[in-house]
Amino acid sequence: MTEPAPEQPQQPPPPTDNTAHLPARxxxxxxxxxxxxxxxxxxxxxxxxxxxxxxxxxxxxxxxxxxxxxxxxxxxxxxxxxxxxxxxxxxxxxxxxxxxxxxxxxxxxxxxxxxxxxxxxxxxxxxxxxxxxxxxxxxxxxxxxxxxxxxxxxxxxGPHPLLVEALYGRLVEAGWDAADHGGRRAAVVLAGAGSRDPDSAQDTRRTARLLAERLGVPVVPAYASANTPTVPAALRALAARGRHRAFVASYFTAPGRFASACADAVPHRAAAPLGAHxxxxxxxxxxxxxxxxxxxxxxxxxxxxxx
The missing domain is CATH 3.40.50.1400 (Rossmann fold)
Structure with missing residues (x-):
């Protein structure tokens, strides 16, 4: 980046009302x-x-x-x-x-x-x-x-293995237990904000694959906006395949409107946002x-x- 110009000698301020610039200052x-x-x-x-x-x-x-x-x-x-x-x-x-x-x-x-x-x-x-x-x-x-x-x-x-570690930790806090949830009825919905940018969706799908490898169960990406499926639609699709024990992994850095909407789909099996993990x-x-x-x-x- 270019360096800032040297400071010029300050001139006495003119006797005008500067209160209009007060908010910016x-x-x-x-x-x-x-x-x-x-x-x-x-x-x-x-x-x-x-x-x-x-x-x-x-x-x-x-x-x-x-x-x-x-x-x-x-x-x-x-x-x-x-x-x-x-x-x-x-x-x-x-x-x-x-x-x-x-x-x-x-x-x-x-x-x-x-x-x-x-x-x-x-x-x-x-x-x-x-x-x-x-x-x-x-x-x-x-x-x-x-x-x-x-x-x-x-x-x-994202995507990155450390992000998967944080997702896994939040799922465990929400009640995920590999011994209880590693069977044929278990699955996870990776709930994110959504974006119209195809690279963003690709990154979310890659994180879902990494998390699926860690958990040993299907992980389906879902979105609060812009993309499909929605979280409820993803849960219904998993249930149709016999995956009735589905958790929601919150793919959000911090709480917010979209994170809350995704968690409301299954409040008793929804992980917290990644936050300060x-x-x-x-x-x-x-x-x-x-x-x-x-x-x-x-x-x-x-x-x-x-x-």
Missing amino acids: VTGPLGVQLSLVSRNGTRRPMHRTRHPDRPAADNGASAPALVAVAHGSRDPQALRTVLALLDRVRDLRPGLDVRLGHIELNAPLLPDTLDGLRGAEAVLVPLLLGRGHHVKHDLPTATAAAPGVRTRIAAPL PAMARLVLHRYDQARAAVAPADVVSLLASA
Whole structure:
């Protein structure tokens, strides 16, 4: 990214009323501060940004910031869940500057978070589970609009074996027992948000295959929107095949409207969203490290080429 122009000497402000610009001056800094808030409401320390021409004092100081990019939700539990996940990430990598930015609906929005990193380097890690519109278009657009930050965009979280580990863990919490549910009547519906992008659907199907290998039972992808089948339709299809003991695996990073709608299909056998499962924190750091290690981020290059 291009470096920001040197600051010009400040001129005395003209004697005009600047109150019209007050909202912009308030919401930008507020968003930056919120990106550093932990789940218990305390503020994480602001890491100092190393000047690009100065040598790093240690490895922690020279590492790019990790900007976790969440979708955003009107469900207040969603933000709490994402903050808990980022706390786990910080615990695994002490000293790493970990920040949060949302695509929509919640503060801090991604542009505000990037604005707080002017002159620094950052790796954007989407807390998204496949190659959909947000990863292919929204994130590159946001980074292009923030020329003062040198950025890389990591691959989305899925598909990956660590994601399957988190899905399995949530199913066990919901009552899945391999000894009881590994027979001919058992199955799992992998319930996701849905996308019109064929790459996103392909990623969900691949995760379903990986989870089926782990569980030893059929796993059928289903969606809350955009794609078919719906979760109820998938459950009916499995029942028609004699698979009456079906669980729903929540293929969502955090709670929200779509996650709740999918769980309502079989509330007594629906797993919780992936949330702050320990495997999710490891996966976030894995994607961060992958993006840092790539001379040219191959994951992103392939995403943009297929867009």
